[in-house]
Amino acid sequence: MDDKNISQAVISRLPRYLRYLGELKDSNIERISSQELSELMNVTASQIRQDFNNFGGFGQQGYGYKVNYLYDEIAKILGLNKTHHLIIVGAGNLGQALANYMNFERRGFHFTGIFDSNEKLYGKKIRDMYVQPMEELEHFVKENDIDIAVLTIPKGAAVKIAEQLVSYGVKAYWNFAHIDLKVPKDIVVENVHLSDSLMRLTYTITRNESEKEN
Amino acid sequence: MDDKNISQAVISRLPRYLRYLGELKDSNIERISSQELSELMNVTASQIRQDFNNFGGFGQQGYGYKVNYLYDEIAKILGLNKTHHLIIVGAGNLGQALANYMNFERRGFHFTGIFDSNEKLYGKKIRDMYVQPMEELEHFVKENDIDIAVLTIPKGAAVKIAEQLVSYGVKAYWNFAHIDLKVPKDIVVENVHLSDSLMRLTYTITRNESEKEN
DNA sequence: TAGATTGTTAATCGATTAACAATC
């Protein structure tokens, strides 16, 4: 598993492989060839083999891939063999939605704290956490060995809070705020820009409609 | 604005351009060169010019780009000059979060209905809508000229409901369920796979940590 | 052993970057 320089394109495909392999596992299918998987997933068999071989050989010539083994290896590559401790900053609808999504917990993502600047929310119980004021962030983060901060706050606040959290030692951010965070380069940010996604949808809608006219 | 075969890579960058141009507008900046924009956005000036020229010339030699004009043109390309009527299927935390996010409304996305299969939620007021039972979908969709269905329901339900909605004539789906919907090819699906995103984050965290060890 | 399918190299395709002529 020596990841020299794996391209973003490959990495982006890994979770999708994992999802399909999970479904195969659930169906008690033991082996699969790149050909079969390619038909299922609508990609080329060549790409599948290339992708996997970025991380070493997971298959067996003449046989294919063992579903369980491949699943576990990809999970490992994605870091899902470790547990991660998260805090949610912003206890609005979106923060609560993420907190309550049980599938994350099953994958080893432990939500350990939730914070908001709105004092009306202080003490509100969300799943098994109580909303805490932002002033508690520093103490909490340092005490609880937090890996990931989930930012579900408006963009202005996100910039400010991210800067603070970086100084408290939080290295990874799942950012839902509609802005590009400026952080030192050993810090990881994964953006979920929902409005960008919605605009891609309307782009395609618009293009489809104008095609019909022609 | 003749979009022959614009690559996905280009389209994916458009919303980000729009965001930066919006900020420039807000700062009352009237003109910008591809060079200046490239520094701001951390991409090459060449890419910016290539991207824009996919849709025709928006700039002026020797001068640069007029921020307002460029902003409007990109908004148009993305289909933001039209209003879109959406329904939300799934009135859980995530559905509610999206319904309440005001910025969508400002962009011309009108949430006109919200549905759930849980009868305890029927009639619950979310923003200015009342949660309706799934049985109302067909009637509502046909009456209200719905462009986009937002699917914030579990994957099993999503597959079933999407199939129904397709038959009712809904052409575009913003899918938050953790599954790839199988739909006819004139139907548009934009996926938001949150767990994929979170896994990309843990991949990078893991890689960063193991790099440090070496 | 023969058949199947991987792992891997080579060929192709597409996207990004560089360069520069056109022109405001």
Add this chain to the structure above:
DNA sequence: TAGATTGTTAATCGATTAACAATC
């Protein structure tokens, strides 16, 4: 007009696909 910067062509780089030898 001279300077600046686009629009666009050409060069480079990287990712995907095809092909096939290795091997289970």
